[in-house]
Amino acid sequence: MKITDRLRRDADYIWRRIFEHPFVVELYSGILPMDKFIPYILEDYNYLIGAIRNFSIMVSRAESVDVMKELVEIVRLEAESEVKGYGEFLVSLGYSLEDAAQIEPGPMNVAYENFLLITSSFKTVAEALAAVLPCFWSYHEIAVFYQERLPSNPNQVYVDWASVYVSDEYVTLLNKLKGLVDSLGQNFDYQKLKEVFIQGSRYEYMYWDAVYNRDGWPV
Amino acid sequence: MKITDRLRRDADYIWRRIFEHPFVVELYSGILPMDKFIPYILEDYNYLIGAIRNFSIMVSRAESVDVMKELVEIVRLEAESEVKGYGEFLVSLGYSLEDAAQIEPGPMNVAYENFLLITSSFKTVAEALAAVLPCFWSYHEIAVFYQERLPSNPNQVYVDWASVYVSDEYVTLLNKLKGLVDSLGQNFDYQKLKEVFIQGSRYEYMYWDAVYNRDGWPV
Amino acid sequence: MKITDRLRRDADYIWRRIFEHPFVVELYSGILPMDKFIPYILEDYNYLIGAIRNFSIMVSRAESVDVMKELVEIVRLEAESEVKGYGEFLVSLGYSLEDAAQIEPGPMNVAYENFLLITSSFKTVAEALAAVLPCFWSYHEIAVFYQERLPSNPNQVYVDWASVYVSDEYVTLLNKLKGLVDSLGQNFDYQKLKEVFIQGSRYEYMYWDAVYNRDGWPV
Amino acid sequence: MKITDRLRRDADYIWRRIFEHPFVVELYSGILPMDKFIPYILEDYNYLIGAIRNFSIMVSRAESVDVMKELVEIVRLEAESEVKGYGEFLVSLGYSLEDAAQIEPGPMNVAYENFLLITSSFKTVAEALAAVLPCFWSYHEIAVFYQERLPSNPNQVYVDWASVYVSDEYVTLLNKLKGLVDSLGQNFDYQKLKEVFIQGSRYEYMYWDAVYNRDGWPV
Numbered sequence: 001m002k003i004t005d006r007l008r009r010d011a012d013y014i015w016r017r018i019f020e021h022p023f024v025v026e027l028y029s030g031i032l033p034m035d036k037f038i039p040y041i042l043e044d045y046n047y048l049i050g051a052i053r054n055f056s057i058m059v060s061r062a063e064s065v066d067v068m069k070e071l072v073e074i075v076r077l078e079a080e081s082e083v084k085g086y087g088e089f090l091v092s093l094g095y096s097l098e099d100a101a102q103i104e105p106g107p108m109n110v111a112y113e114n115f116l117l118i119t120s121s122f123k124t125v126a127e128a129l130a131a132v133l134p135c136f137w138s139y140h141e142i143a144v145f146y147q148e149r150l151p152s153n154p155n156q157v158y159v160d161w162a163s164v165y166v167s168d169e170y171v172t173l174l175n176k177l178k179g180l181v182d183s184l185g186q187n188f189d190y191q192k193l194k195e196v197f198i199q200g201s202r203y204e205y206m207y208w209d210a211v212y213n214r215d216g217w218p219v
Numbered sequence: 220m221k222i223t224d225r226l227r228r229d230a231d232y233i234w235r236r237i238f239e240h241p242f243v244v245e246l247y248s249g250i251l252p253m254d255k256f257i258p259y260i261l262e263d264y265n266y267l268i269g270a271i272r273n274f275s276i277m278v279s280r281a282e283s284v285d286v287m288k289e290l291v292e293i294v295r296l297e298a299e300s301e302v303k304g305y306g307e308f309l310v311s312l313g314y315s316l317e318d319a320a321q322i323e324p325g326p327m328n329v330a331y332e333n334f335l336l337i338t339s340s341f342k343t344v345a346e347a348l349a350a351v352l353p354c355f356w357s358y359h360e361i362a363v364f365y366q367e368r369l370p371s372n373p374n375q376v377y378v379d380w381a382s383v384y385v386s387d388e389y390v391t392l393l394n395k396l397k398g399l400v401d402s403l404g405q406n407f408d409y410q411k412l413k414e415v416f417i418q419g420s421r422y423e424y425m426y427w428d429a430v431y432n433r434d435g436w437p438v
Numbered sequence: 439m440k441i442t443d444r445l446r447r448d449a450d451y452i453w454r455r456i457f458e459h460p461f462v463v464e465l466y467s468g469i470l471p472m473d474k475f476i477p478y479i480l481e482d483y484n485y486l487i488g489a490i491r492n493f494s495i496m497v498s499r500a501e502s503v504d505v506m507k508e509l510v511e512i513v514r515l516e517a518e519s520e521v522k523g524y525g526e527f528l529v530s531l532g533y534s535l536e537d538a539a540q541i542e543p544g545p546m547n548v549a550y551e552n553f554l555l556i557t558s559s560f561k562t563v564a565e566a567l568a569a570v571l572p573c574f575w576s577y578h579e580i581a582v583f584y585q586e587r588l589p590s591n592p593n594q595v596y597v598d599w600a601s602v603y604v605s606d607e608y609v610t611l612l613n614k615l616k617g618l619v620d621s622l623g624q625n626f627d628y629q630k631l632k633e634v635f636i637q638g639s640r641y642e643y644m645y646w647d648a649v650y651n652r653d654g655w656p657v
Numbered sequence: 658m659k660i661t662d663r664l665r666r667d668a669d670y671i672w673r674r675i676f677e678h679p680f681v682v683e684l685y686s687g688i689l690p691m692d693k694f695i696p697y698i699l700e701d702y703n704y705l706i707g708a709i710r711n712f713s714i715m716v717s718r719a720e721s722v723d724v725m726k727e728l729v730e731i732v733r734l735e736a737e738s739e740v741k742g743y744g745e746f747l748v749s750l751g752y753s754l755e756d757a758a759q760i761e762p763g764p765m766n767v768a769y770e771n772f773l774l775i776t777s778s779f780k781t782v783a784e785a786l787a788a789v790l791p792c793f794w795s796y797h798e799i800a801v802f803y804q805e806r807l808p809s810n811p812n813q814v815y816v817d818w819a820s821v822y823v824s825d826e827y828v829t830l831l832n833k834l835k836g837l838v839d840s841l842g843q844n845f846d847y848q849k850l851k852e853v854f855i856q857g858s859r860y861e862y863m864y865w866d867a868v869y870n871r872d873g874w875p876v
Contacts, residue, residue, distance in 0.1 A: 053497065056497035060491045068487070111330035111333065114330065268722055280560055287736075294733075552768065553767070559778055643876045657674050657862045
């Protein structure tokens with residue numbers, strides 16, 4: 001059994017909660033109010049910038065040059081394709097990257113990003129990748145899980161947004177990340193990988209919850 | 220006006236909320252149920268260990284040898300006096316350091332600690348100290364604010380716990396931290412110090428709230 | 439006066455020593471023995487990989503998103519164009535990237551790289567860029583200084599190698615780096631920038647000396 | 658066979674070179690000129706400060722709280738006992754800590770320290786300890802190796818200096834470090850430990866050589 005499959009299985013009890021979260025269900029069925037979706041999308045900017053930082057830390061800590069090069073390619077994809085696609089999507093919604101950059105990220109967004117940065121800064125590249133994998137992977141699984149609902153989804157914004165996570169480009173990136181975890185995770189303490197994969201999965205769930213409830217800073 | 224006084228003034232709207240938080244009010248008046256206090260105390264272990272990490276990062280990043288030596292002294296105080304006092308307090312409650320070490324810290328504890336570690340790892344020592352100062356300082360101010368209530372506080376555990384934060388040793392440590400922020404903060408962008416001081420103050424408030432509500436990991 | 443011009447002027451006493459170093463003089467006049475050039479070129483691999491690490495650290499530590507994006511672009515250039523060009527040059531000499539990867543870098547190469555990584559890890563992005571600038575800049579200045587000698591240089595390998603450092607692509611990269619130091623260096627303690635720029639210039643000189651003398655590990 | 662014994666055996670070819678190095682031989686026989694010893698002692702300041710940084714980085718990266726506490730104790734020893742003893746020794750020679758602080762460390766001192774800091778920053782605590790162990794250990798072995806010569810050593814300064822490295826306090830510290838490498842090195846790739854132990858041993862040799870030749874910055 002692949003390490004990533006084992007991680008996926010061990011986190012299944014969280015992922016099922018993610019699939020059933022009202023934000024996800026309502027988004028894919030098209031009934032999520034736009035005033036819940038827009039703040040979520042604008043706040044995503046902070047996550048995207050954090051991802052560039054996060055993968056750059058991994059580049060700097062990679063032991064092998066081959067892994068380093070794969071990570072550089074991911075940084076480039078994040079910094080170019082993802083930022084570009086994200087910016088175009090914002091424009092289609094009547095916003096800009098500048099608008100998004102001015103949004104203060106909420107507590108759960110910050111907590112999630114700091115967890116990822118602490119993991120990449122203080123643990124190994126294998127653990128850093130296992131921590132960030134639930135984000136990339138669960139977005140794809142959610143999109144596959146609800147793919148049949150999309151044709152009847154009345155909100156074209158949501159249909160467009162969801163299409164990204166089943167695109168060839170996205171699947172290629174996801175498989176690259178899974179492949180890295182499977183190769184770096186060999187001869188590595190599985191419990192350490194599991195710990196951060198579970199934690200990353202928890203933050204995915206909690207982040208959906210935070211944006212659904214529009215949790216902000218209480219003071 | 221000292222930099223620390225300016226920071227204190229600019230965060231006053233948060234600190235007043237802290238003083239009035241039910242956990243604080245009930246603790247100092249003695250009516251806080253012990254089953255809210257015990258989990259809080261046990262979870263403090265993670266914060267204490269995190270503080271040793273945090274100040275060690277600052278030692279390693281200090282530009283001046285004098286500052287480095289002051290920070291080494293703080294690490295030593297945390298790792299010896301504080302851990303010792305904390306362990307003795309646990310014993311008086313029927314617990315041990317080993318019990319505390321086995322508690323999984325909740326989401327807000329982790330978020331707060333990661334904020335501190337990210338600040339010390341990625342920003343300057345001046346900012347790292349400004350981020351952690353609200354914790355040390357607000358505990359003292361709370362204890363002073365409610366000092367008159369202590370004689371009539373029926374719960375000796377709370378009286379003992381509170382006495383630490385007005386002790387000479389604690390005030391000396393607090394003044395050392397304030398002195399470092401005042402000296403390192405000179406010729407430094409005040410807005411950067413304010414940003415992390417506000418953020419640290421927010422986390423203080425939110426942490427009291429989390430322990431009062433006994434917020435755990437939802438998944 | 440631009441900050442970079444001031445740095446250049448303050449390091450001039452070292453740079454003149456670099457221009458006159460026998461490795462440089464003999465390379466540009468074409469009389470450098472190939473058995474001094476080949477080990478130098480093979481050892482360059484370690485410097486190139488170190489540069490990717492170094493700029494990735496800067497990406498992760500950049501305060502502004504605009505600076506971060508410029509640094510990501512530099513990482514990409516290093517990891518793709520430079521590695522590709524370097525690999526092709528190796529092939530033209532009868533070697534491969536794999537050969538270069540197997541060379542143990544000598545003491546000065548390691549000392550220089552560690553200085554750069556320590557600077558980017560423990561100081562600001564402004565200082566990290568000022569530390570690495572002498573490398574990029576002095577290679578260009580050397581190439582300009584000796585440009586007239588190239589037509590009569592009998593060693594086509596050296597002519598090809600030198601042409602890179604006056605190419606449009608290289609000058610664009612150099613100007614980008616200088617521009618970043620000039621903008622980030624504003625409102626920054628000039629002495630700190632000077633200290634690392636001088637140190638980087640010293641390592642450039644000492645590295646030419648080490649490869650000329652083929653200094654290896656004595657034990 | 659203990660891991661530390663295996664490391665010691667695998668580095669023996671370097672350590673024998675250290676024992677026979679003229680700086681060491683002349684120091685222990687008492688004929689080393691004081692104008693070689695004084696610059697070495699003054700430059701040691703930078704190594705001592707670097708050691709505090711180095712062990713603080715390890716504290717911040719320790720996975721287990723027990724290891725963290727042992728490392729905090731080492732930081733404290735370095736920052737207090739060692740700095741104090743070093744300062745008193747300087748005074749006996751007519752110098753002060755302030756004099757030592759003003760000495761610019763030479764290239765080999767800087768290269769060695771940066772190697773240690775890079776190792777602790779980018780590798781595991783096990784590797785960081787294996788990298789710094791040759792310094793602590795070889796000083797003790799040298800002192801034991803030449804212990805018989807001390808009674809006839811005419812230079813009391815050298816006799817006093819050497820006595821530190823066979824003192825109970827020093828041996829306790831050394832054994833603590835060896836114990837940490839032996840315990841953290843279990844279930845760890847031996848080759849990685851060997852690599853940094855060899856590198857640390859090389860730097861020990863090269864540093865004796867640099868101070869014997871009074872190597873400074875050439876520019």
